Amino acid sequence: MPLRAKVASSVSRTAAALSRAAGRGDGSVIGGWIGLKIDPDLLAHLAAGRAIALISGTNGKTTTTRLTSAAVGVLGPVATNSFGANMPTGHTSALAKAGSTPYAVLEVDEHYLAQVLEATEPKVVALLNLSRDQLDRAKEVSMMAQLWRAALVRHPSIRVVANADDPMVVWAVTPPTHPGGQVVAGPSVTWFSAGQRWQDDSWVCPECGSPIARAEDQWWCSGCPLQRPTPHWVVEDDGVVDPYGNWHKITLQLPGRVNLGNAATALAVAAEFGVRPTDAVGRLGTVASIAGRYAQVVRDGRNIRLLLAKNPASWLEAFDMADHAPTLLSINARDPDGLDTSWLYDVDFAPLRGRQVLITGDRAYDLAVRLDVNGVPFRHVHTFTDAIAATPPGRLEVIANYTAFQDIRAELDRVN
Incomplete structure (x- = not known):
């Protein structure tokens, strides 16, 4: 790294450690904030040379990030923002604290995904879901999907792991079509299916405004070609079916079927790093609590x-x-x-x-x-x-x- 980035990284680690020692928090924000003040490009410098996965969505980011870190950990040390500080300050602090790990798995607030994509140039991005959240200050759901779509179009070489059951996510990942009929190049996508219990934010097609129709586990737009893609990874019973049709039993300490879906996402992301599901499933069961959640x-x-x-x-x-x-x-x-x-x-x-x-x-x-x-x-x-x-x-x-x-x-x- 340039000298300025090295100094900024060192100061970031020191500030975070002092914050922890003073009982003012875990230092996952203040360290990154100070580091970025010294070097605005510090996140990009710290990300360089690492294989990075970004995990984003309205719900499940922190848990999925923790499970993915465990799965990718089969390959070696993994840097991660395990305390849920999911904006650039948190990412900067996490990478500075971790040192020169070959891998990083970072939870990203959905509003900051475009910015973090530019800074980190990740190997893979996992998109979990989009739903209403903090109505007084957050963007409307379809607007958030539009921002994701625009960001992904600018990065067609990134591999995307996306939720096939959420129409908003599917639309965000689907490349737009020019008025002349030419399709814009988009990223390669691996689809996972974990179900979508909450459907009240995806009744209307984001492409044409027609109603979204549903039957069993399928959905489709009643007015345009947008429809549920065939998933590569599927939650089935108490396990996950991989793209080759092999079923893997998932034993988690975390409650609820939603965490089976998070586990499926973690396996799909880890597979993009070359991790075999048979090597990763055992590590998922070691995760018991995430920043106090499920404790x-x-x-x-x-x-x-x-x-x-x-x-x-x-x-x-x-x-x-x-x-x-x-x-x-x-x-x-x-x-x-x-x-x-x-x-x-x-x-x-x-x-x-x-x-x-x-x-x-x-x-x-x-x-x-x-x-x-x-x-x-x-x-x-x-x-x-x-x-x-x-x-x-x-x-x-x-x-x-x-x-x-x-x-x-x-x-x-x-x-x-």
């Missing part, structure tokens, strides 16, 4: 499991993961969460009927109104400690959005 803690006779849910699609998956047990819901509306809680009305809370439900958080009353509309009985508690006292010994499921999740993690860390 289980025992306190006062309660086995507490933490699930992060930030938007309608992820709440739907969280209900699928949670056991039929007392459940605490916590909602905040601070800056990292998005200030608009109207998305609660897009979530069907009916699966919670019949279990003990408690609510807390800064916006617990918004949640109370929503649950009342859905006919779900609940009890409001002011603190996490009150929630524990209000539930019997045994399993306690906790589902929370970003800052509410971090508040509860901090409370558990203080006690344990």
Whole structure:
């Protein structure tokens, strides 16, 4: 690297270490921020010479990145932003901290994908899904798909691993057609199928505006040729079928069928690096918790499991993961969460009927109104400690959005 980049990288590592030592966080943002101030091209310098995979989408990025890192780790050391700092500052900090690893797997916020593509020139990009998120400040879903499409057209040599079940992702990966009928060159694509439980953001074709029709696991546009492509990797029962028709049993410590889909994506990305599924599947089972997500803690006779849910699609998956047990819901509306809680009305809370439900958080009353509309009985508690006292010994499921999740993690860390 140029001398300036070497100095910036060294200062980045030092700043991150000081942040951790001072208890001000893991340093995954401040280190990169300072490094980029010294050398604006530091991310590109740190990425040079590495085989890189980028993982992007609205939901599942952090988990899929962790699983992919484990799978690619068959080949050697892997740099990754394992704490979820998924913007260029986080990528810079992660690569600086890792040193000269041959491989990197980076989670990328969907809004920053085009910028990170330019800086890192990755070997492969995995596109998971697109759905509504943080309505007060995030881009509308079809606009996000347009930005992805424009970015991929500028990088036709990149290999893409994409979700065949999401019409928005399929359209974003499909090269546009010029008015004269000439198709623009696009990237090579490996398709995976993991199902799409949340479909409320893909009823209308992004190409022509006609309704999207569905039957079983297929979908197609009723007005143009856009349709579900044939997937190469498919979740089947409790395993994954690879492009050669071989079935691989997946044994995960992570709950829910959605994580089988994340595992399929990880295997597909690792295969682009030359990793055989038979070598990678065992490593997927070593992943137990990702930045506190899915973590289980025992306190006062309660086995507490933490699930992060930030938007309608992820709440739907969280209900699928949670056991039929007392459940605490916590909602905040601070800056990292998005200030608009109207998305609660897009979530069907009916699966919670019949279990003990408690609510807390800064916006617990918004949640109370929503649950009342859905006919779900609940009890409001002011603190996490009150929630524990209000539930019997045994399993306690906790589902929370970003800052509410971090508040509860901090409370558990203080006690344990």
